[in-house]
Each structure stands twice: as structure tokens, then as C-alpha cells.
Amino acid sequence: MxxxxxxxxxxxxxxxxxxxxxxxxxxxxxxxxxxxxxxxxxxxxxxxxxxxxxxxxxxxxxxxxxxxxxxxxxxxxxxxxxxxxxxxxxxxxxxxxxAGDPAKRMKMIAVTGTNGKTTVTHFVGQLLRKFGNRVAVIGTTGIFIDGVKIDYECPQMTTLPAEYLHPLLKKCVGEGVSHVVLEASSQGLSSNRLNHCEIDIGVLLNIGTDHYEEHGGKLAYINAKKRLIRLAKTIIVNKDDEHCVKMVQEATIPLVYFGMDSSADVRVPELKMNPDILGHYNRMNALAAISALLVLGYYLDDILLHCELLQLPEGRLQQIERDGVKVYVDYAHTPDALQAVLQTLFNSCYGRLITVFGCGGQRDKGKRAEMGELAVLYSSIVIVTSDNPRNEDPKAIISDIMEGFGGDCSAIEAELDRKDAIRKAIFCAAPGDIVLIAGKGHEKTQHTADGLLPFSDLEEAERALSEKTFLDIKEINIE
Known part of the structure; x- marks a missing residue:
């Protein structure tokens, strides 16, 4: 007081x-x-x-x-x-x-980028815990202390408003937390939610095509991300992303570059990771996390010993499998993220790639046709459905997506009900096929004109797989 x-x-x-x-x-x-x-x-x-x-x-x-x-x-x-x-x-x-300026009593790491924030924050948290630190991770999937999700009354936002964030940081100090890793969204940065958090390390992951409309254009979106450069003492930069490199050209603080580029400060060509973590983009996420620990003073050889134990957070390429059918639930809701996931699964798929996805309502309409085009490029079957339509007409959103398909195609279907879309995809899958359910990931609700309704892609997929197995067994018994 x-x-x-x-x-x-x-x-x-x-x-x-x-x-x-x-x-x-x-x-x-x-x-x-x-x-x-x-x-x-x-x-x-x-x-x-x-x-x-x-x-x-x-x-x-x-x-x-x-x-x-x-x-x-x-x-x-x-x-x-x-x-x-x-x-x-x-x-x-x-x-x-x-709150007593609690950020000053812990190491603060803030991660921004169009894609990958959640994965990188969790990777950093997991690595820090391997070195005996008590760590809080704050972001899209919730609030975690030492890997355990805690209850904390606050709005569901990627970056918490200051009135919630600082009391939470005070709670972390009281529980002996030494490091806080948080997601810094463009909205959070542009509305000054992190301005009085002393950020020790900022991480710039990538700049993609999302949230442009919310900020009033691409330049305003990039400028929102650039605010992290003014808040942090050291910035870690994706050397392979030209936007990120340009953003730090006039920075006066220490810069550490990671990536595959030969001039990057942090390159690990033979990085060994958990085989369940697929995709080049997740290797880049791991490199970003490794870079953060290097800046904190840990040695590369010691860090690499723990990389094979890294695990993806909930709703990020989360896999369930039954009777030879693999189902992946992923949060990919931007063109860049969807393409990265589709490429990864396409390259590891022996059968057909069946994709279920939609786009959020009252959000960047420009990406809808592009995501439709990407889905049909990599997939054998595409089922377009509702995501979080909010107060927008779901049929209109689906129509915008379908424009990216370039005409009629028998491999594409529109199914307004997301539950039915998931069931159709899984019921038509055969052994060796992969089903991707993209867009909502970890979310446990669907935002519609009627409000927030309970809905989990993972739970619906598990239910459909169980029913599919039961029906297959029943057919075999009849024969």
C-alpha cells in the first residue's frame, strides 16, 4: 500500500x-x-x-x-x-x-514474434529448470511455475495487462521464482503492458502476416514489436528473418543472432532433439531458447545435454495415434505457421494428409484465401470449418477461405460444425494417413456469437478416434 x-x-x-x-x-x-x-x-x-x-x-x-x-x-x-x-x-x-517492482528481483525474458512465442517460452523454461532454477512461464497457454499450471484470476490474454501482471510477479517472488519467461504480444507491447518490467533479455523470433488490421497495417505491427528493443537490456535476433534483422539495425544494446545463416552467433547444425518434435521451425525455436541460456551465462555443451528432453507445450503439434492413424492438433492460425506445419507433416506422411482448419472472425481477413491456398497445396483432403467466428458470419469466413482454392475441387469440403468436421476427417482416415486439426490448439472454448462455448479439438479428436475404432471392430465382427 x-x-x-x-x-x-x-x-x-x-x-x-x-x-x-x-x-x-x-x-x-x-x-x-x-x-x-x-x-x-x-x-x-x-x-x-x-x-x-x-x-x-x-x-x-x-x-x-x-x-x-x-x-x-x-x-x-x-x-x-x-x-x-x-x-x-x-x-x-x-x-x-x-506491487513493489517485483520484476527487478528476477531475471525477465520476453519473447515476441508472429509465431513460436509459446513454444520458445516453454523451451526456455524447461532448460532453465534443468539447471536447478525455479521458473515461471506466462503466456497463451496459461501460467506455469516449475512446469505446473497454476490458477490465477486474470483475463485470457497472451500478455497480461499491467494490473494483473505485476501482482503475479510479486507472487512469483514470494514463491522463490528466479526467472520469468513471458510472451510479449504486439497488442501487449503497443498498449505499454510491459513498460515497467525490467526485461533482461528480449527475443525477436519472426515477423509474419497476422494482426495487421488490428494495428492499422504492417508497419504499425512491426513498430509494435520493435518496442521490445527499447525495453530489453539484450536482444536475441533470428538472423534468418530479414524483418527481425532490419528491426535491430539502429539498436544500441547488445545483440545476439541465432539461425542457420553462417554469420549467426548461435548455430548448432547437429542439434539433437526429442524425435517427437518435428519441423525446421521447431529447431529454430530451440535455437532461440538455447541463445537465451547462453546470454544468461550457461555453457553450450551443458545446454545441449538437455535438448533431447525438450517437450512441446499443449496444442503445439500435439499427437494422438490409434490403429495407424496419426492426428495432430496445432495452434497454427497464421499463413506462416500453417505452412510450416503442413510442410512438416507432408514430408513425414506415408499416406494422405487430411487437414481441418478455419479462420477466426473479426480478424485479419486478408490471410483467409492465402491459408486456403496453402491447405490445398499440401493436403489430399481439406475440410474447411469454423474456428472462432466471434460475431462474424461463419459461412462468410468459410467463403473467404474457399476463394484460395481457385475453383471447384472434389478433395475440398466445407463443414460449418467443427465437431462434425473433425469426425469426418478422422472417420475417412486410413492407416498411414495423418489428420491435422489446425487453428485452436490448446483452447478449451470456441468463441461464437452466442459467447464462449466449451470446445476442445483434442477431446473431439480422441472421441472420434475411439468411435472409429469401435465401428471398425464392429464391422470386422459382422464379417
Missing amino acids: LFITELLKDWPCTVSGGELRTVVTGITEDSSRVKKGYVFVARKGNQSDGAMYIERAIEQGAVAIVIDRTFLTEIQDNVVVITVSDCTMFMSHASARL
Whole structure:
């Protein structure tokens, strides 16, 4: 707990009303979370304006209101009004200070890139644990301490908002965590969620074609990723990705390059990994993780001893097999990621490659036809279905994807219901075939116009495989 005066120390702002010696017990931009002694940040968001909820926040006990506009509404005199230039920056600063700046007491590693963030963070976490460290991994698949998923009340976001992140980091300090590895999304970076986390190592993996629309174009997306360069003390860069190399051209901090390029600082041509981890892109993910440990001071020979024990996180090329049919569930939801997975499975498939996928609603529409084209290029059979349509018409999304097929094709089918699409793919698979279910990976829900509905690709695939086996046995008994 801090006095308002302590929270505002050295922060540029103007203050009016209320009592500055009031104790602050928390901060939030969600009026429903306000409790007695809280600061409410009335930020204008994409969906709603926090100014509309000021009265509600005060009724629930807010002692101060933070605004970034000069007007608003009549705010009662006993409440402190703090006017700042940027609400997101103040939220980051105040959340860190209220939590006691916990990031300063641990090694912080942040990973950004269009694809691979989850895998790299988990790889780094697994390697660090092999050296006896207590490690937290924070990202798309949840929050893990020493490999065990923990319950923590927060929104399901790749990069947590500052008001949730810093209390979590404080919890990590209390539990003896020495290293935190987190995913830094473009949205998280552009909204300043990590601005008051002291990042020891930043990792730039790749730049692909996703989230352009959300940021207002490719350049804005790349600039959002570049923010990590200003936050980190050292940057690890994918030498094989031209966008990443260009991003760090003017950087003044230490740079470490990894990749297959002969000029890369970290190259391991004979890298031995778990044989279940397929694909060149996963070798690159491993190289990124190895680079992070090298920067932390570990020796390459010691690191390589543990690489064969690396395991992919949930929903990343997650395999189940029965009666000669292999099914892979993967999170690939961008053209680059889908192509990487399709290439990998195509090269290891002795039979047919059957692909089930869709595209998310209210997201980058430009990628839909491209992903459709990629799916038909590598697959023997493609079943296009719903992903997370949100409030967009699922039929319209499927129609956009089908444009990439370039005309009628008997090997392509549209099935609106994702469960039925998975069942069809698995029921038609024969021994030696591979079924890829792409797009949702670890997710346990499907986001539709009716809200979040329970749904797991893995569970549906396991159920379909069991039913398929039962039907096959029944047919044999009849014969």
C-alpha cells in the first residue's frame, strides 16, 4: 500500500481534489474490480470509454480517478483527479510500484514474434529448470511455475495487462521464482503492458502476416514489436528473418543472432532433439531458447545435454495415434505457421494428409484465401470449418477461405460444425494417413456469437478416434 503522493512521485501529471495522503490499496481500469482504496483509470478503449464508469467506481470505493482528457464529467471534490498524458503508461508505472517492482528481483525474458512465442517460452523454461532454477512461464497457454499450471484470476490474454501482471510477479517472488519467461504480444507491447518490467533479455523470433488490421497495417505491427528493443537490456535476433534483422539495425544494446545463416552467433547444425518434435521451425525455436541460456551465462555443451528432453507445450503439434492413424492438433492460425506445419507433416506422411482448419472472425481477413491456398497445396483432403467466428458470419469466413482454392475441387469440403468436421476427417482416415486439426490448439472454448462455448479439438479428436475404432471392430465382427 502507498499514499497517492508516493504513487505519483516523479510522474508528470496534474492533480486536483481529494486528499493526497490517502492510502491506495490497488489500481484497475475495470470498474467492476474497484474496491475501497482503489485508483480507477478511466481509459478510453476500443470497445468502451472508462469515463462512463467513473461514478460507479466512486460508489464502489475509488479514492482517485486517472484521466487523460481535460473535460469529462463532474467528479466529487473528495476524490483525487489525476490527469496524465497516457493512461496505459501510468497504469504500467502504478501497477509496478504498488506491487513493489517485483520484476527487478528476477531475471525477465520476453519473447515476441508472429509465431513460436509459446513454444520458445516453454523451451526456455524447461532448460532453465534443468539447471536447478525455479521458473515461471506466462503466456497463451496459461501460467506455469516449475512446469505446473497454476490458477490465477486474470483475463485470457497472451500478455497480461499491467494490473494483473505485476501482482503475479510479486507472487512469483514470494514463491522463490528466479526467472520469468513471458510472451510479449504486439497488442501487449503497443498498449505499454510491459513498460515497467525490467526485461533482461528480449527475443525477436519472426515477423509474419497476422494482426495487421488490428494495428492499422504492417508497419504499425512491426513498430509494435520493435518496442521490445527499447525495453530489453539484450536482444536475441533470428538472423534468418530479414524483418527481425532490419528491426535491430539502429539498436544500441547488445545483440545476439541465432539461425542457420553462417554469420549467426548461435548455430548448432547437429542439434539433437526429442524425435517427437518435428519441423525446421521447431529447431529454430530451440535455437532461440538455447541463445537465451547462453546470454544468461550457461555453457553450450551443458545446454545441449538437455535438448533431447525438450517437450512441446499443449496444442503445439500435439499427437494422438490409434490403429495407424496419426492426428495432430496445432495452434497454427497464421499463413506462416500453417505452412510450416503442413510442410512438416507432408514430408513425414506415408499416406494422405487430411487437414481441418478455419479462420477466426473479426480478424485479419486478408490471410483467409492465402491459408486456403496453402491447405490445398499440401493436403489430399481439406475440410474447411469454423474456428472462432466471434460475431462474424461463419459461412462468410468459410467463403473467404474457399476463394484460395481457385475453383471447384472434389478433395475440398466445407463443414460449418467443427465437431462434425473433425469426425469426418478422422472417420475417412486410413492407416498411414495423418489428420491435422489446425487453428485452436490448446483452447478449451470456441468463441461464437452466442459467447464462449466449451470446445476442445483434442477431446473431439480422441472421441472420434475411439468411435472409429469401435465401428471398425464392429464391422470386422459382422464379417
